[in-house]
Amino acid sequence: MKIRILEILKSTPDWVSGETLRRAMGVSRTAVWKHIRTLREEGYNIEARPNLGYRLLQAPDAPLPGEVITGLSTAFIGRRLEYVPELSSTNELATRLARDGCPAGTVVVTETQTGGKGRLGRAWFSPRDKGLWFTVVLRPPVNPAETPQLTMVAAVAVATAVRDHTGVPADIKWPNDILVRERKLCGILVELNAEMDRVNFMVAGMGLNVNVARREFPPEIRSAATSLLAESGEYIPRVPLFRALLKSFEDWYCLWLDQGFAPILRRWRELCITLDCPVTVHTLRESYSGYAVDVDDTGALLVRTASGRIERLLAGEVSLRKS
Ligand code: ATP
DSSP, X not given: OHHXXXXXXXXXXXXXOHHHHHHXXXXXXXXXXXXXXXXXXXXXXXXXXXXXXXXXXXXXXXXXXXXXXXXXXXXXXXXXXXXXXXXXXXXXXXXXXXXXXOOTTOEEEEEEESSOBOGGGOBOOOOTTSEEEEEEEEOOOSOGGGTTHHHHHHHHHHHHHHHHHHOOOOEEETTTEEEETTEEEEEEEEEEEEOSSOEEEEEEEEEEEOSOOGGGSOHHHHTTBOOHHHHHSSOOOHHHHHHHHHHHHHHHHHHHHHHOSHHHHHHHHHHBSSSSEEEEEEOSSOEEEEEEEEEOTTSOEEEEETTSOEEEEOTTTOEEEEO
């Protein structure tokens, strides 16, 4: 209903009378007014004048369904968009929705996370209105053993969309980070819900720093983090960027399901900066130096150690540094 009112306001540059809206929606004038009030609370600048009606002056640059869905060119990702101004974590709500049977492609997006998570339970900084903090629910018809590939699908999709949409040279760091000039721009956290032989659902969470100024990052991550604003020197409108990310994600996801992992891995290798180079590996027990040789079909990193042995590293267990 609210979205329909918005569509009418957007398609009319001039005043729209309360009566026109009331008739178009088949509701009372009070109901129209309530929706207008909610839209204003969401950041829409709507002028109201007695005898003239309503006029939309400006829409907010926020990933609201009324902004994102118009002009979204995906078939299913983001077609259902749950926007919640503040959340503990988008992966958490997406998991709940997925358990309750929401359709594949449902997206949860928020303005700020109070309990955003990275890998290994680390905290993810998600300042209000400054990023794209979102999660996509998927139900891929693949074997549970193949599911680590989805992190790589997501990484390729984000890095490609960022490059195409903003020109910022985004790279991939194994397994789940998007970096620009070796600073972290985006983190990806894919979680799996499966039986032994069947995937129930997966949630792919992404936290992309968009308009975070360098000084706004907490001191402990300031030198290791970056944003599109910091890299490009320009404010980046989030709505068109979000649409581009969802479209890229859908394209790469469908390619994965249609043609398998090979085309994903090919692009991933082109974008990855932690391959064919010396690395330091940190596990819970030890740290050692080695050479990152390749990744295998499960997304595990193959590292040659000083003694010449090849270690197969799983994403959930280690941290990696370029050395
Ligand atoms: P490692 O770099 O050790 O491999 P990781 O990159 O896999 O770890 P994640 O668990 O994915 O780390 O992300 C959490 C870490 O990212 C935090 O510990 C913090 O250092 C950093 N971080 C948290 N919020 C942000 C942010 N908004 N932008 C960039 N980095 C962040």
